[in-house]
Amino acid sequence: MILVGRDLSPFTRRVLVSMALLDVSCERREFSTTDDFQDILGFNPAGRVPALRTDDGETLVDSSAILDYLDEQAGDDRALLPKRGEDRRRSLQSISQALSATEKAVSSFYERRMKAEDKRDPKWVERCENQSRGALQEVERSAPAEGWFLGDKISQADITAAVAYDFIGFVCPGVTDDTKYPKLAAWRDRMAAEPAFQASNLDKYRS
Ligand SMILES: N[C@@H](CCC(=O)N[C@@H](CS)C(=O)NCC(=O)O)C(=O)O
Numbered sequence: 001m002i003l004v005g006r007d008l009s010p011f012t013r014r015v016l017v018s019m020a021l022l023d024v025s026c027e028r029r030e031f032s033t034t035d036d037f038q039d040i041l042g043f044n045p046a047g048r049v050p051a052l053r054t055d056d057g058e059t060l061v062d063s064s065a066i067l068d069y070l071d072e073q074a075g076d077d078r079a080l081l082p083k084r085g086e087d088r089r090r091s092l093q094s095i096s097q098a099l100s101a102t103e104k105a106v107s108s109f110y111e112r113r114m115k116a117e118d119k120r121d122p123k124w125v126e127r128c129e130n131q132s133r134g135a136l137q138e139v140e141r142s143a144p145a146e147g148w149f150l151g152d153k154i155s156q157a158d159i160t161a162a163v164a165y166d167f168i169g170f171v172c173p174g175v176t177d178d179t180k181y182p183k184l185a186a187w188r189d190r191m192a193a194e195p196a197f198q199a200s201n202l203d204k205y206r207s
Pocket of ligand 1: 008009010011012033047048049050061062063064106
């Protein structure tokens with residue numbers, strides 16, 4: 001299998017951490033959405049990452065669709081998202097808010113990074129970052145006081161919350177605040193101690 005996208009992409013990274021936990025290996029194409037856009041188009045005509053080319057030659061796009069495929073391959077006992085019931089609903093709500101927080105941080109990041117300084121809209125940046133904060137509050141409400149979201153086993157809610165908080169702290173440091181999100185910060189730290197989480201990281205993007 002070939003996974004397209006860099007560790008910096010939080011959507012790619014939730015797939016990478018999941019693959020490490022499920023013990024699935026893949027080739028990497030670490031294409032940047034800014035510098036390697038043409039290469040990404042060769043895998044995904046929408047020009048977005050992550051994309052996963054399976055061993056059958058099928059290309060899957062969108063992290064949630066890729067994770068659904070990986071869970072199906074892993075089987076119900078090992079799947080990272082419960083198949084049904086309250087655990088699935090609770091997980092999906094926490095994951096959705098973590099993804100919202102991430103998407104709004106990406107929008108703020110692109111506004112600041114892709115546009116010339118005199119074209120940037122500070123009101124849009126403020127709106128996106130406040131939306132990210134609002135979503136993080138919901139993730140904080142969903143965070144386990146200790147351990148993992150579903151009890152004794154790491155699941156997709158743990159992965160996505162930790163990846164989101166790590167990424168947002170990197171691109172929008174004014175949004176994350178461990179005193180405002182203490183349970184979420186501790187949750188991220190528990191995940192950060194896991195080898196599957198450390199297998200991808202943001203270190204190479206820090207200057
Ligand atoms: N819903 C998508 C979001 C993917 C996404 O926004 N990826 C970003 C990189 S972090 C991207 O490809 N940006 C380039 C663009 O949208 O033009 C997913 O979960 O995979």
